[in-house]
Amino acid sequence: MRRCRRSLARPAGLWPRSAAPPVPWCGGKEASGGRPRVRSSSAKLTVLLLHGIRFSSETWLQVGTLATLAENGYRAVAIDLPGLGRSKDAVAPAPVGQPAPAVFLKAVSEALCLGPAVVISPSLSGMYSLPFLLEHSQLFKAYVPVAPICTEKFTAEQYAQIKTPTLIVYGDQDVELGQTSLNNLQHLPEHQVLMLQGAGHACYLDKPNEWHLGLLAFLQQLK
16 A cells, blocks of 8 residues: 655645545545545545636535545545635746646645546646646646646647547537647547537536546546
8 A cells, every 4th residue: 555654745835625435544635624634545546636717626626526536436636726715825836828837736746645646627727737747747647638728838749749548628618728728639649528518618517417427437447
């Protein structure tokens, strides 16, 4: 069993929120609001959830994604990005709309003892997840971009080098970022596409049932 022996010092004051199957824990924060702790027992996979500019880790609690993942045997960890949610006092490592240094999410991964994780990245969080993916793909079990920003900052050749299993998610009513991100991210060679019909930019909020079903089906394919 892999045990986390790091302290819970959070990079740049980030606030983590976690959920997992009912097993012993040691360190993070439960979705139910329990004492800070980080899970030490094994689960199917670890899932790191990021968020958009108008949202926070609380969003994943409200929409039921943290609970859905935990109920299906996954460790789920949602963080508040710098300047947002409970991390409002943290300084962002890059201006909004510009790729952030990959070392930022690498430090998050190490501090929370995530290991190779599935990274769910909507909208704004693309400025964090894409540099992290391109520089540290070994820390990804899979990538789930949901109409992220900054996809145009990288070339088709850069994307083609990444072999990480990817589920590209977007709403068919998101005529700007949804289509733009799909056009760029489809250069990732190991990708699948989940289009949520009748959904806008925050498609997981518009169609939560379809979002959860599609996400779980994708996770079940991973080895």
